[in-house]
Structures are given as structure tokens and as C-alpha cells.
Amino acid sequence: MTAAVSVENLSVLFDGFKAVDDVGVEIAAGESFGLVGESGSGKSTLLRAIAGLAPTSAGIIRVQGRALEGARDKTFYRAVQMVFQDPYGSLHPRQTIDRQLAEPLAVHGFGDSERRILTALDEVGLGSGFRFRYPHQLSGGQRQRVAIARALILEPSILLLDEPTSALDASVQAEVLNLLEEVRQRRKLTFLLVSHDLGVVTHMCDRLAVMQGGRVVERLTSADLVAGRIAENYTLNLMVASKGFRREAAPAPG
Numbered sequence: 001m002t003a004a005v006s007v008e009n010l011s012v013l014f015d016g017f018k019a020v021d022d023v024g025v026e027i028a029a030g031e032s033f034g035l036v037g038e039s040g041s042g043k044s045t046l047l048r049a050i051a052g053l054a055p056t057s058a059g060i061i062r063v064q065g066r067a068l069e070g071a072r073d074k075t076f077y078r079a080v081q082m083v084f085q086d087p088y089g090s091l092h093p094r095q096t097i098d099r100q101l102a103e104p105l106a107v108h109g110f111g112d113s114e115r116r117i118l119t120a121l122d123e124v125g126l127g128s129g130f131r132f133r134y135p136h137q138l139s140g141g142q143r144q145r146v147a148i149a150r151a152l153i154l155e156p157s158i159l160l161l162d163e164p165t166s167a168l169d170a171s172v173q174a175e176v177l178n179l180l181e182e183v184r185q186r187r188k189l190t191f192l193l194v195s196h197d198l199g200v201v202t203h204m205c206d207r208l209a210v211m212q213g214g215r216v217v218e219r220l221t222s223a224d225l226v227a228g229r230i231a232e233n234y235t236l237n238l239m240v241a242s243k244g245f246r247r248e249a250a251p252a253p254g
């Protein structure tokens with residue numbers, strides 16, 4: 001079956017510095033795949049390169065079998081949407097939630113925008129009462145729900161998630177992660193999730209790649225990680241350093 005996302009021998013250079021160095025990743029349709037690693041290991045840059053937001057110097061990126069080059073087109077954004085860490089940065093401060101949800105619909109020529117906006121707000125647990133509010137009138141968790149609604153409103157099949165809950169308080173973080181998992185199952189979405197938090201990744205993802213210095217140094221399943229079936233010291237150290245990583249956070253075997 002054609003992979004949802006496939007990356008081969010990808011490198012990203014910034015002024016001669018290899019932020020991503022010869023990386024390969026293949027994610028099946030419907031899979032939830034995690035990228036972990038310490039700060040600066042290249043996780044976000046890899047995600048941004050897939051989204052066309054970081055310059056690649058070598059390699060091939062394919063989405064649903066289609067090789068991508070240069071600026072991403074409308075077809076790409078119908079299939080792939082991103083959710084960033086900071087919903088303050090990604091929402092326009094002076095536009096109502098309604099306007100921010102209507103914009104992608106207009107750009108992509110979707111009709112029936114009223115119904116789609118109300119459905120999207122319901123799907124992320126906000127409801128129509130939030131429609132004409134501004135971002136500053138919302139909590140951090142509510143803003144991130146709006147960012148998720150905006151990503152989902154074009155009915156993509158792949159979400160690229162860059163630390164989507166790390167700016168949120170722990171209890172809110174769990175609610176937003178549960179929301180993401182619910183929509184993934186309901187809509188049969190493919191996730192590529194970047195997180196420095198191994199607890200989050202093992203909770204959300206089937207498989208993961210561990211990055212260090214721009215390279216993938218280990219690939220393993222969440223079950224391997226939780227059971228301690230780890231080959232690299234770097235991964236072991238990440239486990240120790242990841243505050244809140246709990247073995248019981250993983251799904252039961254079988």
C-alpha cells in the first residue's frame with residue numbers, strides 16, 4: 001500500500017549546518033508516528049520540511065505517493081494540515097474564530113461554510129458559543145482546539161503535529177491529546193507527531209524514530225520503549241530525562 005508520508009535520504013542545510021542529515025521515514029496510512037529527541041535534534045525541521053517550510057538540500061518527500069517539490073500547492077493542503085505548539089502565534093489576534101475558520105474554506109472553494117464551521121467547533125468540543133469570540137477571550141486549551149478545528153475543517157487525511165500540547169498545563173494537555181486521538185480514530189487520520197515528551201509519544205503513537213544531531217539513531221515501537229527494549233544509550237538517556245514518562249502510560253499488550 002502507498003505510504004501516507006515517505007521521506008528518503010532527506011537533508012536540510014542552514015548555512016552549511018545539517019539540521020536534518022540523510023533521514024528516511026515511512027508512515028502508513030492511518031498510522032500515528034512519533035519523532036522524539038532532545039532540543040535541536042532536528043525534529044521540527046523535518047516536520048517543517050515535509051510541510052514545505054524548511055529548505056531541503058537532498059532527498060525525496062512523498063505524500064500519498066506524490067513527490068513534492070518547492071512551494072506546496074492546494075492539493076497538498078487539502079491532504080496535509082499542521083498544528084503548531086503555540087496557538088497564539090498561529091491564530092490571528094484580531095479576527096474572530098468564525099473568520100479564521102471561514103478563510104481556509106473560502107480559499108479551497110468549499111461551500112456550506114456555516115454548517116462546516118459549526119460542525120468543526122462541535123467536533124473539538126467548543127460549540128457555537130465560541131464562534132464570534134477572539135483568541136484573547138479563550139484559554140490556551142481552547143485556542144489549541146480552534147487551531148485543531150481549523151486544521152480539520154478542510155478534511156485532511158494527514159496531520160503534522162509539532163509539540164501540539166507542550167505549551168499547555170498538564171490537565172489541559174491530557175484533554176487535548178485525548179481530543180486528537182478521538183478525531184484520529186473517527187476520521188482514520190495519519191499523524192506525524194513531534195514531541196520531546198516520551199510519555200506523550202508512547203500514549204499517542206504506534207512507532208517512533210529517535211533523532212540526534214539531525215539523524216535518526218533508533219526506530220522502535222512504543223511497546224518496545226515502554227518495555228525497555230532499547231538499543232541506544234541516547235534513547236535510554238532521553239527516557240531518564242523525560243519527566244513524567246510512565247510505563248503504565250502505554251497500552252496494555254495484546
Ligand SMILES: Nc1ncnc2c1ncn2[C@@H]1O[C@H](COP(=O)(O)OP(=O)(O)OP(=O)(O)O)[C@@H](O)[C@H]1O
Nearest residue numbers: 014018019037038039040041042043044045046196
Ligand atoms: N531557520 C533556521 N535557521 C538556522 N538554523 C535553524 C533554523 N531552524 C532550525 N535551525 C537549527 O537546526 C537545528 C534543529 O532544530 P529543530 O528546531 O529542528 O530541533 P528540534 O529537535 O525540533 O528542537 P526543539 O524541540 O528545540 O524545537 C537546531 O540547531 C536549530 O538551531
